[in-house]
Each structure stands twice: as C-alpha cells, then as structure tokens.
Amino acid sequence: MPIDKHFRSDLDLAKIDWAKVDATSDAEIRAQVEADEDTAPIFSAHDLAALARPVEPPTAEDVRSLRLRLGLTQEAFAARYGFSVHAVRQYETARRVPSGPIRTLLRVIAHEPDAVTRALARRDETKITPSPHK
Structure with missing residues (x-):
C-alpha cells in the first residue's frame, strides 16, 4: 500500500x-x-x-527558592504559572509534594521561566478543538 x-x-x-x-x-x-x-x-x-529518567519531586525548599529566585510572591507565582495560592503554600511547607505533571512544570519553570510565561499567555489565543473521531 x-x-x-x-x-x-x-x-x-x-x-x-x-x-x-x-x-x-x-x-x-x-x-x-x-x-x-x-x-x-x-x-x-x-x-x-x-x-526513562525519573524526575525527583522538588522539595519545599526547591519550590520556595525557585519562587524567590524569580522575585515573586506566592500570589504572583501562583497567578503567573496557573497554581492556586493554597497549593504553592502547601508545596513550600511540605504538606503536599508536587507529583507528575506539576513536577515537570516546576522543572521547566526552573530552567525556562520566560518560555512558560509566554506559552501560558497564549492559552486564550489557541483553542483546542476535540477530534470528531473517537
């Protein structure tokens, strides 16, 4: 064929x-x-x-140091990257450990914060349409 x-x-x-x-x-x-x-x-x-390369979950210190390195408050960090303020506080106090996609997102933010900001700013411009075939 x-x-x-x-x-x-x-x-x-x-x-x-x-x-x-x-x-x-x-x-x-x-x-x-x-x-x-x-x-x-x-x-x-x-x-x-x-x-496979396992991604280690960031520690509370990692999340806090990332946010401080970017010069953002918890509220600003949450708003810029799509987290809830509650989640950021939980990550920073080790009451909650980021897993799966959140670990990956935090890692990308740590290495390319401006790229993430640009990509998230475009979310309203790009509408994802569902496939008609299932």
Missing part, C-alpha cells in the same frame, strides 16, 4: 474514511511504518524503561 504523506494540519478529519482506517490490520500498519524512513523506531517496553 503506498504511503500518502501529510502534515496533521493538512488533514480534514471529516473526509477521512474511518472505516478503512479501523479495518487496517496490524501487519499492514507495521509494513507502512517499515516503509517510511521518517518514522521513529518502535521501542520495546524494555528499551523505554532503559531510557
């Missing part, structure tokens, strides 16, 4: 034959992936586990 290359933004999801997509076998998908030199390699669970 020939590969028809598109960018996601080029696709009109209303015109896709979802029945044909759903009928595509795993073997056909594998053949398409192998035929496309631009496709990323498929990693096994073992390969992915070997590449």
Whole structure:
C-alpha cells in the first residue's frame, strides 16, 4: 500500500474514511511504518524503561527558592504559572509534594521561566478543538 504523506494540519478529519482506517490490520500498519524512513523506531517496553529518567519531586525548599529566585510572591507565582495560592503554600511547607505533571512544570519553570510565561499567555489565543473521531 503506498504511503500518502501529510502534515496533521493538512488533514480534514471529516473526509477521512474511518472505516478503512479501523479495518487496517496490524501487519499492514507495521509494513507502512517499515516503509517510511521518517518514522521513529518502535521501542520495546524494555528499551523505554532503559531510557526513562525519573524526575525527583522538588522539595519545599526547591519550590520556595525557585519562587524567590524569580522575585515573586506566592500570589504572583501562583497567578503567573496557573497554581492556586493554597497549593504553592502547601508545596513550600511540605504538606503536599508536587507529583507528575506539576513536577515537570516546576522543572521547566526552573530552567525556562520566560518560555512558560509566554506559552501560558497564549492559552486564550489557541483553542483546542476535540477530534470528531473517537
């Protein structure tokens, strides 16, 4: 089966034959992936586990020092990065430990605070529309 290359933004999801997509076998998908030199390699669970880099949760001192380094009050830090003031206070007093996406966000803020500020400022400009296909 020939590969028809598109960018996601080029696709009109209303015109896709979802029945044909759903009928595509795993073997056909594998053949398409192998035929496309631009496709990323498929990693096994073992390969992915070997590449994993656990992100240690920040300590209360880390959250407080990050906020102070940026010269922000708890209220300003919360408002700028989308936290509740209550959550910031809980993180800084170690009554709550940031987990998952919050750990990642705090790490990005620590390294690229201006990029996060710019990205969050655009949230009203970019509306995410749900896919019509489920």
